[in-house]
Amino acid sequence: DAMVIQNPRYQVTQFGKPVTLSCSQTLNHNVMYWYQQKSSQAPKLLFHYYDKDFNNEADTPDNFQSRRPNTSFCFLDIRSPGLGDTAMYLCATSSGQTSYEQYFGPGTRLTVT
Amino acid sequence: AQKITQTQPGMFVQEKEAVTLDCTYDTSDQSYGLFWYKQPSSGEMIFLIYQGSYDEQNATEGRYSLNFQKARKSANLVISASQLGDSAMYFCAMRGRGNQGGKLIFGQGTELSVKP
Numbered sequence: 359d360a361m362v363i364q365n366p367r368y369q370v371t372q373f374g375k376p377v378t379l380s381c382s383q384t385l386n387h388n389v390m391y392w393y394q395q396k397s398s399q400a401p402k403l404l405f406h407y408y409d410k411d412f413n414n415e416a417d418t419p420d421n422f423q424s425r426r427p428n429t430s431f432c433f434l435d436i437r438s439p440g441l442g443d444t445a446m447y448l449c450a451t452s453s454g455q456t457s458y459e460q461y462f463g464p465g466t467r468l469t470v471t
Numbered sequence: 472a473q474k475i476t477q478t479q480p481g482m483f484v485q486e487k488e489a490v491t492l493d494c495t496y497d498t499s500d501q502s503y504g505l506f507w508y509k510q511p512s513s514g515e516m517i518f519l520i521y522q523g524s525y526d527e528q529n530a531t532e533g534r535y536s537l538n539f540q541k542a543r544k545s546a547n548l549v550i551s552a553s554q555l556g557d558s559a560m561y562f563c564a565m566r567g568r569g570n571q572g573g574k575l576i577f578g579q580g581t582e583l584s585v586k587p
């Protein structure tokens with residue numbers, strides 16, 4: 359089945375130790391998004407790719423970076439995680455302007471110790 | 472600025488009864504989309520239903536319907552015949568300004584608990 363896959367599902371990292379989260383999709387969608395969701399809060403968009411065009415949200419910390427080597431894959435890199443980066447990270451895709459629905463992956467629960 | 476407001480942090484409903492989850496929105500755009508997502512404790516966001524701003528009829532998807540009142544800027548979700556598996560967090564969202572990327576703006580969510 360076509361889907362959005364995130365790896366790993368759970369990740370524990372130490373304060374300041376770089377970590378990379380992975381997202382892949384078999385939907386061949388143009389747009390891929392990364393959301394951060396802290397406990398009991400709404401998801402907050404960090405950035406998204408429209409094809410190869412990177413769009414950063416104004417309040418996304420520089421500590422967060424992203425790569426999209428091809429249509430199927432997108433990575434979230436946290437260069438020096440802080441305790442405040444403990445959250446669920448959700449990847450989503452959509453086909454772009456003509457499609458309103460975003461398809462979400464199962465998320466990665468990141469804990470920074 | 473665009474904004475979504477969900478005023479019910481938590482709701483309880485008896486199994487097999489109907490429940491309405493409230494959502495109001497604010498936008499100056501003429502064209503926009505409204506969504507409801509369900510998030511169980513596992514964390515995955517599950518798309519439930521969509522309403523376009525120009526749609527004249529309220530959207531329905533199985534047991535889910537969206538009560539869209541454009542003049543009042545409300546988009547309430549109605550779940551009929553609640554089931555135990557409906558217990559989850561529910562988010563109302565709006566497609567953001569501009570077309571590129573289709574950014575979603577979420578409300579704070581309503582936690583629904585279905586009692587047996």
